[in-house]
Amino acid sequence: MTLEESLTGKLGKNIASASDAELYRALLAYVKEKTNERPLTTGNKKLYYISAEFLIGRQLGKNLINLGIYKEVNELLEKNGKSLAKVADEEMEPSLGNGGLGRLAACFLDSIATLDLNGDGVGLRYHFGLFKQEFRNHKQYEVPDRWLSEDCCLTKTDVCFPVTFGKTTVMSRMYDLDVVGFKKGHTKLHLFDLDTIDENLVKEGISFDKTQIEKNLTLFLYPDDSDKDGQLLRIYQQYFMVSNAAQLIIKEQKELGHDLRRMADHVAIQINDTHPSLVIPELIRLLIKEGISFRDAAGIVTGVCAYTNHTILAEALEKWPMSYLNKVVPHLMPIIGGLDFGVVCAYHDNHNLNIIDGEGKVHMARLDMHYSHSVNGVAALHTKILKHQELRPFFENYAEKFNNKTNGITFRRWLMLCNPELAGMITDLIGEDWMYNAAELERLMYFHNDEGVLRHLDEIKRHKKEEAALFIKEKEGVDIDPESVFCIHVKRMHEYKRQQMNALNIIYEYMNIKNGNYPARPITVIFGGKAAPAYYMAKNVIHLILCLQQLINNDPVVSRYLKVVMLQNYNISKAEVVIPAADISEQISLASKEASGTGNMKFMLNGAVTLGTNDGANVEIRDLVGIENIYTFGKSSDEVINLYNTNGYHAIDFYNRSESIRSCVDFITSDELRRIGDDSMLRDLQDNLKNKDWFMTLLDLEHYSSVKETAVFDYQNRAKWTRMMLVNVARSGFFSSDRTITEYDRDIWHLR
Ligand SMILES: *Cc1c(COP(=O)(O)O)cnc(C)c1O
Numbered sequence: 001m002t003l004e005e006s007l008t009g010k011l012g013k014n015i016a017s018a019s020d021a022e023l024y025r026a027l028l029a030y031v032k033e034k035t036n037e038r039p040l041t042t043g044n045k046k047l048y049y050i051s052a053e054f055l056i057g058r059q060l061g062k063n064l065i066n067l068g069i070y071k072e073v074n075e076l077l078e079k080n081g082k083s084l085a086k087v088a089d090e091e092m093e094p095s096l097g098n099g100g101l102g103r104l105a106a107c108f109l110d111s112i113a114t115l116d117l118n119g120d121g122v123g124l125r126y127h128f129g130l131f132k133q134e135f136r137n138h139k140q141y142e143v144p145d146r147w148l149s150e151d152c153c154l155t156k157t158d159v160c161f162p163v164t165f166g167k168t169t170v171m172s173r174m175y176d177l178d179v180v181g182f183k184k185g186h187t188k189l190h191l192f193d194l195d196t197i198d199e200n201l202v203k204e205g206i207s208f209d210k211t212q213i214e215k216n217l218t219l220f221l222y223p224d225d226s227d228k229d230g231q232l233l234r235i236y237q238q239y240f241m242v243s244n245a246a247q248l249i250i251k252e253q254k255e256l257g258h259d260l261r262r263m264a265d266h267v268a269i270q271i272n273d274t275h276p277s278l279v280i281p282e283l284i285r286l287l288i289k290e291g292i293s294f295r296d297a298a299g300i301v302t303g304v305c306a307y308t309n310h311t312i313l314a315e316a317l318e319k320w321p322m323s324y325l326n327k328v329v330p331h332l333m334p335i336i337g338g339l340d341f342g343v344v345c346a347y348h349d350n351h352n353l354n355i356i357d358g359e360g361k362v363h364m365a366r367l368d369m370h371y372s373h374s375v376n377g378v379a380a381l382h383t384k385i386l387k388h389q390e391l392r393p394f395f396e397n398y399a400e401k402f403n404n405k406t407n408g409i410t411f412r413r414w415l416m417l418c419n420p421e422l423a424g425m426i427t428d429l430i431g432e433d434w435m436y437n438a439a440e441l442e443r444l445m446y447f448h449n450d451e452g453v454l455r456h457l458d459e460i461k462r463h464k465k466e467e468a469a470l471f472i473k474e475k476e477g478v479d480i481d482p483e484s485v486f487c488i489h490v491k492r493m494h495e496y497k498r499q500q501m502n503a504l505n506i507i508y509e510y511m512n513i514k515n516g517n518y519p520a521r522p523i524t525v526i527f528g529g530k531a532a533p534a535y536y537m538a539k540n541v542i543h544l545i546l547c548l549q550q551l552i553n554n555d556p557v558v559s560r561y562l563k564v565v566m567l568q569n570y571n572i573s574k575a576e577v578v579i580p581a582a583d584i585s586e587q588i589s590l591a592s593k594e595a596s597g598t599g600n601m602k603f604m605l606n607g608a609v610t611l612g613t614n615d616g617a618n619v620e621i622r623d624l625v626g627i628e629n630i631y632t633f634g635k636s637s638d639e640v641i642n643l644y645n646t647n648g649y650h651a652i653d654f655y656n657r658s659e660s661i662r663s664c665v666d667f668i669t670s671d672e673l674r675r676i677g678d679d680s681m682l683r684d685l686q687d688n689l690k691n692k693d694w695f696m697t698l699l700d701l702e703h704y705s706s707v708k709e710t711a712v713f714d715y716q717n718r719a720k721w722t723r724m725m726l727v728n729v730a731r732s733g734f735f736s737s738d739r740t741i742t743e744y745d746r747d748i749w750h751l752r
């Protein structure tokens with residue numbers, strides 16, 4: 001049967017007369033059929049990648065690419081007066097993640113399948129995801145993200161496990177998502193849920209009764225944990241996730257007839273950050289039930305588990321009070337106690353290694369480091385900081401466990417799908433090999449002085465900027481000019497990522513323009529990102545940006561040189577539109593704080609030039625492209641760490657010493673902005689910047705402004721700029737998640 005016959009059959013009518021929604025459902029069914037023609041990947045050893053988040057993005061376009069039928073489908077729809085882009089727009093974006101960590105898990109699944117590795121993902125099926133961000137009165141509001149629908153990509157299974165919390169036992173249900181690799185490979189993402197969830201529990205915004213576990217367990221990802229019930233709920237979620245994972249693993253091992261004592265030969269578990277850490281005691285508990293001794297079980301589990309650290313931010317390192325764990329998972333407490341006892345005996349001279357600290361808190365990362373055989377950071381600089389600063393006592397005892405795996409991204413989504421024009425140009429120049437081995441992109445260097453190639457690259461960028469401008473006009477109602485330099489700063493809102501520094505620079509530009517000093521070329525600054533609902537400062541930064549957007553875009557003079565856009569509800573779908581349109585990639589975190597970043601890699605791959613600090617994977621980008629093809633600024637991670645250690649940073653000194661910094665910070669509470677915004681929010685933000693500024697915005701602000709000015713000036717020199725673009729694309733092959741996953745398998749999993 002041809003594609004056309006199959007679709008027509010599913011539609012019960014011809015393609016030309018079908019609606020986009022009907023076509024979406026028909027294509028979904030077609031993709032399921034094609035996927036099931038591919039056998040599931042098998043092997044002697046299987047990986048379970050456990051993660052609280054999988055930010056997988058819309059599935060249709062990616063699946064068509066990976067099945068190798070994108071072009072065929074696209075042409076058939078066009079022939080019938082339909083647009084695949086419009087049909088794909090019918091799909092709701094799965095809301096199963098928060099930011100980089102969840103997106104990494106999604107890129108990894110794509111690469112695991114593509115490399116035909118035997119590995120599945122395990123996570124939770126959140127009904128309302130993180131939350132949907134809405135702007136009203138220049139402020140963020142949170143509402144449920146109602147992404148689940150009848151025709152979504154998940155398949156209900158009849159796999160169910162009992163999960164016990166103290167005196168109550170609930171019955172889980174597994175939902176599966178097919179993960180189809182590029183041209184080959186087929187694995188699964190297993191998402192667990194309860195049949196008893198009551199969506200009507202959610203009343204105002206995203207608040208709900210946090211005590212009724214059977215009804216609320218999987219309503220939201222990262223429910224508000226500012227009170228005790230919220231923290232308990234997170235522990236309930238985490239245990240539910242890992243208990244299901246552990247039971248699934250044991251069930252599959254038994255079905256295969258494998259000896260559970262040899263589990264380390266047949267199973268690898270990757271613990272993505274600390275959320276799945278309870279898998280360690282849970283698996284030990286289940287092995288003990290199978291008749292294995294505690295000691296042996298602990299040894300087996302250590303051989304199976306590997307832990308990835310994603311952050312050094314203290315507030316993100318989970319530690320749960322024993323009393324909370326006692327309430328949720330009393331049956332794990334003897335095991336956690338036993339594991340801690342083993343540590344205390346072995347390392348009695350160093351209390352910093354204890355899993356349970358003197359205040360009775362259980363440190364999840366410490367549990368992971370003692371009882372995993374591998375601990376990895378996510379970029380070279382990050383791993384170095386872990387070894388020599390944050391996790392030094394662990395590195396001293398377990399040097400052999402520590403390793404680096406610099407993050408990566410899947411080029412299927414972040415180039416082929418979102419920028420087919422650039423992907424096509426690359427293939428025309430160097431053939432298709434790069435799709436199978438991203439290092440081949442290096443061959444583009446051959447063209448770095450080829451005027452025709454550079455002009456073509458420039459035309460593609462221009463086209464993507466025009467597309468993004470249309471999208472922004474339609475979705476956000478803001479007019480932007482593709483002639484201007486697009487500086488794009490999209491990522492979660494967090495003080496360490498320093499969106500506030502970019503906002504202060506916008507104020508600086510605004511005042512310059514008001515004084516008749518115009519930038520070398522008009523600038524458009526595009527922001528996007530959600531703030532955690534309880535993170536007041538991050539919400540204040542959003543507020544400042546939205547107020548600046550209002551002030552600047554409506555100023556008849558300034559708006560000719562400067563525009564500001566804050567995208568509402570930044571997600572994968574919006575990322576796919578704006579990243580290919582970027583001229584300048586803003587990666588301006590305080591050095592040492594961004595573990596890796598993956599946004600930086602997506603921009604580089606799409607020919608943007610990085611304006612960044614020497615942080616996370618920016619350092620590796622700089623080493624790959626050379627200092628002449630990146631704009632770096634700011635204090636180094638060593639200097640920053642030293643400032644923290646010596647309490648040597650005082651924002652107010654920078655404020656007092658520099659007239660220019662002072663006028664920018666003062667402007668936050670100017671009459672102009674207070675007319676638009678909320679007095680107390682603006683004042684609190686200003687106070688924080690002057691008197692606290694934990695992430696040292698004022699330390700790097702002037703250097704940032706001057707280097708950004710240089711970048712905008714250089715942009716005028718099109719020959720120079722387009723060559724920089726080409727070098728960035730050519731050297732981005734290292735950041736393919738296929739490379740990252742090959743290294744995980746080589747050094748940690750050994751699946752082959
Ligand atoms: C890649 C990505 C991120 C991570 O961006 P960073 O700049 O690395 O923080 C967050 N959100 C979305 C939607 C992404 O696609």
